[in-house]
Amino acid sequence: MTPLRISRNESTITGMLNAVIVGATSGIGRALADVLVAEGYRVGATGRRDALLREVADAYPGRVVMQAMDLREPEAAMTALERLIAKLGGMDVLVIAAGIGARNPELDFGPEARVAAVNVVGFMAMATAGYHYFARHGGHLVGISSVAALRGSRWSPSYSASKAFMRNYLEALRARARHDRLPITVTEILPGFVATPMTEGQQGMFWVADTRTAAAQILAAIKAKRRRAYITRRWGLVAWLLRHLPDWALERL
Numbered sequence: 001m002t003p004l005r006i007s008r009n010e011s012t013i014t015g016m017l018n019a020v021i022v023g024a025t026s027g028i029g030r031a032l033a034d035v036l037v038a039e040g041y042r043v044g045a046t047g048r049r050d051a052l053l054r055e056v057a058d059a060y061p062g063r064v065v066m067q068a069m070d071l072r073e074p075e076a077a078m079t080a081l082e083r084l085i086a087k088l089g090g091m092d093v094l095v096i097a098a099g100i101g102a103r104n105p106e107l108d109f110g111p112e113a114r115v116a117a118v119n120v121v122g123f124m125a126m127a128t129a130g131y132h133y134f135a136r137h138g139g140h141l142v143g144i145s146s147v148a149a150l151r152g153s154r155w156s157p158s159y160s161a162s163k164a165f166m167r168n169y170l171e172a173l174r175a176r177a178r179h180d181r182l183p184i185t186v187t188e189i190l191p192g193f194v195a196t197p198m199t200e201g202q203q204g205m206f207w208v209a210d211t212r213t214a215a216a217q218i219l220a221a222i223k224a225k226r227r228r229a230y231i232t233r234r235w236g237l238v239a240w241l242l243r244h245l246p247d248w249a250l251e252r253l
Contacts (some may be wrong), residue, residue, distance in 0.1 A: 023098025026133035027196035071122025119162030138183035
């Protein structure tokens with residue numbers, strides 16, 4: 001797949017910023033679409049399910065442009081992203097919010113591979129496409145990782161490992177952009193527990209944020225061009241504890 005080569009950026013003409021949300025049909029991505037529209041952005045919404053995408057677009061006529069996309073097919077997803085940017089007339093912010101998780105007590109390969117296909121390969125497809133576009137036009141790349149990225153989880157090895165991949169990949173892109181003096185801002189978002197369909201039914205959750213609160217804090221991080229933001233903010237304390245937790249204690253969790 002060649003780098004995105006859309007040349008026109010309508011936002012520079014209208015003064016309205018364009019944000020693309022990969023994974024805008026549910027959870028944090030859906031709430032972020034609401035918050036960004038309220039902030040004055042035009043939003044490009046992606047997702048696998050056409051009916052849910054249409055709900056987002058119908059809620060904001062003229063403010064949301066939709067494009068179906070499946071990160072399990074990375075080459076096709078990159079082409080779909082290019083189409084969406086063309087529909088918007090440019091892209092100022094790309095938020096990669098899509099991701100899946102799976103508790104896999106038997107450690108079967110199939111569920112592990114499905115998580116890696118979306119959270120690693122699919123994420124990388126969007127991140128590289130966004131990076132190439134922003135290298136030409138400038139912009140802000142935002143990836144939603146997780147506090148789970150900080151240590152391996154025996155309950156869901158693929159999820160914590162894939163989120164760690166996201167974290168390191170975003171850090172690498174930030175360093176690359178800085179070294180090459182490119183006009184790219186890279187922000188890593190690390191949520192703790194957020195009430196989404198993916199966390200429904202999980203036991204032992206605490207400090208659970210609703211999606212609206214999480215989206216508002218993500219928007220604040222985008223506006224401040226933060227390198228890293230914990231969602232909600234007090235999860236920064238948990239992150240510090242996880243980084244310093246001895247292995248023997250981690251193995252008992």
